[in-house]
Amino acid sequence: MGLREDYLKKFEGKTYFWLGDEACAYGGVFGGCNFFTGYPITPASEVAEVISGELPNVGGYHVQMEDEIASIAALIGGVWAGARGMTATSGPGFSLMQENIGYAIMTETPCVIVDVQRSGPSTGQATKPAQGDVMQARWGTHGDHNIIALAPNSVQECFDLMIRCFNLSEEYRTPVILLMDGEIGHLRERITVPSLKSIKLKKRKKGKKKDLLFGGELIPPFKEIGDGHYLHVTGSTHKENGIRDVESQKVHEKLVTRLYDKIEKNREKLVDLEEKWMDDAKIAVISYGAAARPTEGAVALLRKKRKKIGFMRLRTIWPFPREQVRALGKKVKKIYVPEMNLGQLSREIERFVDCPVVGIPKIGGIVHTIREITTAMERS
Amino acid sequence: MMAKKKKAYRLKHYLREELLPTTFCQGCGCGTVLNTYAQAIEELQINPKDIVSVTGIGCSSWIPSPYFKADTLHTTHGRAIAFATGVKIMKPEANVVVIAGDGDLAGIGGNHLIHAARRNVGLAVFLINNMIYGMTGGQVSPMTPLGDKTTTTPYGNPEYPFNIAEFVAAAGANYVARWTTYHVFPLMESIQKAMTKDGFSFVEILTQCPVSYGRRVGMRTGEEFLKYFKENTINSLKAKDMTPEEIGDKIIVGKIVERNRKEFTTILREMNEERRK
Numbered sequence: 049m050g051l052r053e054d055y056l057k058k059f060e061g062k063t064y065f066w067l068g069d070e071a072c073a074y075g076g077v078f079g080g081c082n083f084f085t086g087y088p089i090t091p092a093s094e095v096a097e098v099i100s101g102e103l104p105n106v107g108g109y110h111v112q113m114e115d116e117i118a119s120i121a122a123l124i125g126g127v128w129a130g131a132r133g134m135t136a137t138s139g140p141g142f143s144l145m146q147e148n149i150g151y152a153i154m155t156e157t158p159c160v161i162v163d164v165q166r167s168g169p170s171t172g173q174a175t176k177p178a179q180g181d182v183m184q185a186r187w188g189t190h191g192d193h194n195i196i197a198l199a200p201n202s203v204q205e206c207f208d209l210m211i212r213c214f215n216l217s218e219e220y221r222t223p224v225i226l227l228m229d230g231e232i233g234h235l236r237e238r239i240t241v242p243s244l245k246s247i248k249l250k251k252r253k254k255g256k257k258k259d260l261l262f263g264g265e266l267i268p269p270f271k272e273i274g275d276g277h278y279l280h281v282t283g284s285t286h287k288e289n290g291i292r293d294v295e296s297q298k299v300h301e302k303l304v305t306r307l308y309d310k311i312e313k314n315r316e317k318l319v320d321l322e323e324k325w326m327d328d329a330k331i332a333v334i335s336y337g338a339a340a341r342p343t344e345g346a347v348a349l350l351r352k353k354r355k356k357i358g359f360m361r362l363r364t365i366w367p368f369p370r371e372q373v374r375a376l377g378k379k380v381k382k383i384y385v386p387e388m389n390l391g392q393l394s395r396e397i398e399r400f401v402d403c404p405v406v407g408i409p410k411i412g413g414i415v416h417t418i419r420e421i422t423t424a425m426e427r428s
Numbered sequence: 429m430m431a432k433k434k435k436a437y438r439l440k441h442y443l444r445e446e447l448l449p450t451t452f453c454q455g456c457g458c459g460t461v462l463n464t465y466a467q468a469i470e471e472l473q474i475n476p477k478d479i480v481s482v483t484g485i486g487c488s489s490w491i492p493s494p495y496f497k498a499d500t501l502h503t504t505h506g507r508a509i510a511f512a513t514g515v516k517i518m519k520p521e522a523n524v525v526v527i528a529g530d531g532d533l534a535g536i537g538g539n540h541l542i543h544a545a546r547r548n549v550g551l552a553v554f555l556i557n558n559m560i561y562g563m564t565g566g567q568v569s570p571m572t573p574l575g576d577k578t579t580t581t582p583y584g585n586p587e588y589p590f591n592i593a594e595f596v597a598a599a600g601a602n603y604v605a606r607w608t609t610y611h612v613f614p615l616m617e618s619i620q621k622a623m624t625k626d627g628f629s630f631v632e633i634l635t636q637c638p639v640s641y642g643r644r645v646g647m648r649t650g651e652e653f654l655k656y657f658k659e660n661t662i663n664s665l666k667a668k669d670m671t672p673e674e675i676g677d678k679i680i681v682g683k684i685v686e687r688n689r690k691e692f693t694t695i696l697r698e699m700n701e702e703r704r705k
Binding site: 051083085103104105107109111113114115117118121122123124125126127128129130131133147148151273274276277278279280281282283284291292 | 444447476477478480482493494497498499500501502503504507510511512513514515517518519522539540542543696699700703704
């Protein structure tokens with residue numbers, strides 16, 4: 049047993065009363081994280097506070113960088129030097145990270161970025177939660193790309209989905225975003241740490257000398273600095289051996305299409321959602337993250353009044369579960385979408401269904417109440 | 429006349445030969461830096477497999493990327509030092525080298541430069557100062573002298589340039605020097621010092637860009653720049669006994685600072701080990 053297992057076994061099977069941010073930090077450590085670079089920002093700072101205390105215990109390193117740009121830059125550098133790494137931030141920091149998230153996508157660098165969403169734009173309501181970064185997570189960096197983003201709605205899920213984030217980042221050799229929100233990040237509730245044995249960690253697939261670093265297969269194996277391969281890694285368009293080629297239309301098309309396809313073609317494997325009361329549903333409600341909690345309550349209340357309403361909660365936001373939502377759109381007459389923004393996911397849902405989609409937006413830093421949702425549903 | 433057999437370049441085994449010739453313009457100083465750097469590595473007998481080159485965006489970032497054959501991270505504009513910090517934390521035994529330009533390190537990436545010097549991260553940073561944004565066609569940089577005409581200061585540069593070497597020395601670097609492409613032998617020794625010194629090492633290398641800068645300030649060839657560097661520099665050893673009036677507009681070259689603060693990743697590792705005891 050290594051240092052990591054020796055230290056972590058004391059948590060196994062125990063129940064804690066943790067913050068979402070705290071569970072996210074521990075989920076990272078249990079997910080194999082040994083490198084964290086970050087910059088303080090509400091409501092994500094607790095992730096750094098907890099993980100800075102724990103990483104030395106498992107042989108890892110935490111460094112507080114000078115800003116969020118440096119945080120993700122150092123993270124990517126560390127990963128190429130062998131780290132399994134993550135950073136955590138909120139909206140303003142997430143905005144600053146976008147250019148280098150694109151670099152991580154283009155260079156196929158596995159890493160995890162936690163965005164504990166807060167109310168924006170700009171500084172907004174710094175201490176209050178929101179779900180305003182759904183589209184920034186998808187389209188924040190420039191150019192054609194694809195992304196994986198998961199959204200937890202409980203403290204337990206912060207832990208569990210963090211492990212999945214790390215595994216997906218290794219499996220698909222791409223940055224993965226944990227799209228939390230300030231409500232879940234600062235929520236304190238019961239969580240049980242699973243046994244180390246039950247946590248399956250996806251190991252990094254490392255390439256041999258002859259393997260191409262950026263081609264040859266849909267998801268090429270990774271190579272690390274110091275392996276003696278004379279790696280050439282660039283955010284410029286590059287050939288399969290990594291050497292820059294910014295002139296050829298074909299080289300660019302082949303590279304960027306492959307980067308897009310490695311997520312697109314695995315959409316069904318990546319989709320993760322929860323459905324309830326769908327069998328007899330004539331109306332559906334779709335939500336995610338903190339907003340899904342009162343939403344589920346609202347649907348339960350309406351079902352008590354014998355309304356035939358079903359509930360769908362997305363744990364994978366990106367890639368979007370278009371086939372499941374398309375099928376749902378054929379089954380029900382109307383879809384309601386409560387979310388803590390002015391309508392970001394609802395717009396995505398509209399693209400795939402013919403039935404009316406009614407957003408139930410709420411901004412201002414307070415989660416919907418059950419009554420607000422039931423009232424909105426009764427009104428339209 | 430007998431055709432002379434062309435002699436192969438002595439240090440070409442350090443280069444990604446398949447990518448030669450370089451794309452540098454005629455008269456550019458980047459070739460001189462590449463040559464001097466390769467010679468420094470040769471004399472130090474560092475195995476290129478132990479070198480990690482980290483670069484940003486700009487002409488001088490092409491010195492190591494793609495030309496120098498080592499593990500190479502060609503990163504985003506201005507962020508090379510931050511990427512390199514991550515590499516050094518995970519691979520403290522590697523020779524992590526950053527080569528980038530004045531726009532990259534003193535402009536957009538200035539914050540990372542200051543903080544890496546403050547942390548005293550064990551990086552060797554070579555700032556290739558051609559006093560201009562060359563790759564984008566000659567826009568004013570934070571190192572362009574006051575009054576110079578560039579494509580974005582058509583009536584002259586209203587800003588003062590950085591004294592970037594003094595600035596990095598003040599931020600806490602273990603070794604700081606400044607040389608020019610005229611001073612190739614002391615530059616090579618300085619590169620070796622930077623490569624072997626523990627902690628943050630920084631060498632500002634003044635170089636010529638006749639194409640994007642020189643032709644707008646009356647120096648159309650590399651040669652004119654080298655002559656300028658020869659005639660307008662004073663060694664720091666000599667300058668320390670001179671008054672500011674005597675120094676005037678001359679550029680101070682040579683060692684700026686050398687000290688022995690403990691290196692950042694060493695401190696980090698020691699603290700982490702202490703925690704585990």
